[in-house]
Amino acid sequence: MDKLAILIPCYNEGRTIRKVVSDCFAATKNILNTQIYVYDNNSNDDTVSEASTAGAIIRHEYQQGKGNVIRRMFREVEAECYIMIDGDDTYPAESIPDMMNVVLTKHVDMVVGDRLSSSYFQENKRLFHNFGNIIVRKGINTFFKNDIKDVMTGFRAFSYQFVKTYPVLSHGFEIETEMSILAIENNMLISNQIIEYRDRPAGSDSKLNTFSDGFKVLKKIFSLFRNYHPLRFYGVISVILLILGAALFFPKVWIPFIQTGLVRNFPTLIVCGFLVILGMLSYTAGLILDSNVQREHREFEFRLVLVQEQFDRLKNINS
Known part of the structure; x- marks a missing residue:
């Protein structure tokens, strides 16, 4: 070495x-x-x-x-x-x-x-x-x-x-x-x-x-x-999707329903439902991937220990 x-x-x-x-x-x-x-x-x-x-x-x-x-x-x-x-x-x-x-x-x-x-x-x-x-x-x-x-x-x-x-x-x-x-x-x-x-x-x-x-x-x-930061990344996407769904739902579906008792915009309601589902899936994906990242960090620490042992052996051989 x-x-x-x-x-x-x-x-x-x-x-x-x-x-x-x-x-x-x-x-x-x-x-x-x-x-x-x-x-x-x-x-x-x-x-x-x-x-x-x-x-x-x-x-x-x-x-x-x-x-x-x-x-x-x-x-x-x-x-x-x-x-x-x-x-x-x-x-x-x-x-x-x-x-x-x-x-x-x-x-x-x-x-x-x-x-x-x-x-x-x-x-x-x-x-x-x-x-x-x-x-x-x-x-x-x-x-x-x-x-x-x-x-x-x-x-x-x-x-x-x-x-x-x-x-x-x-x-x-x-x-x-x-x-x-x-x-x-x-x-x-x-x-x-x-x-x-x-x-x-x-x-x-x-x-x-x-x-x-x-x-x-x-x-x-x-x-x-x-x-490296899947929870933050997919969490932001989730929040954007949920906000977009809410922005469509309340003025286009909820307020007319309160006023008339009728749902006048079924396509909008369906789109809002999909946005909410996608937002929840995005956040769930972030949680799962974040768990994998934490496991990778732990495994990296174990690899460092093995590399350190290898380094010490090589130094002893040199000396």
Whole structure:
């Protein structure tokens, strides 16, 4: 098991990957048992040769998408602490030792490299990226009751326990959103660390599509909120249906009935009945799914215990 594993997912980062790997080596020269892994995701430039020349361990993920690369990395690498950093030379490798120390000394499960509190808005020239980062951060912190400063950052540190219990479900760039929400919902310890961000150098192009990938991220937030808080989600739907049923029933059916003793709008009465039934079913579904979520939380805690035992065995073997 490595003391520190630096994981770099890459797709066509030939212009910058050698510098990123070299900077990581320089930043961790005093940390024994450090390995730098570059996971290539079907690059068609010289990413692999540049990373190999710089001294990184090269591995491959042939299923396209950043989420698929991270799944592969987390399955294959064993380490006390993991650093994930992009290969585009936008993050400061010199922050790696500090982020590692937070994980190892304070038992933090995820350290978030916070760009938004420093130089991101000055360095990043893509206006909609800036706006999207703000929307995603506010959305997650509002719906999931947390204070993560930078949800979309690709510079993070992880504990062994996080990496080995994290079920990677996303395929693309929504992966950072997913891992943030999973950490929040499973009561894992999260820390924010301010880092200096620099924009991509000339000739290096972002793989992130502002609108299509932004829509996927918002869709992921909506989906995870429904999955982790089904009682709140379906409860809101239930209340809306019941209010709508009442709004139709009282003026169209009840008041005329009181006045005349006759039901003059049978179709409206039937619609109101269906709305009430759907509202009750929605709330019942929320109750059942909420029970399943609570069971999942309990099972997650048992998995953490097993992973901790595995971690302790590996450390004993190393020592």
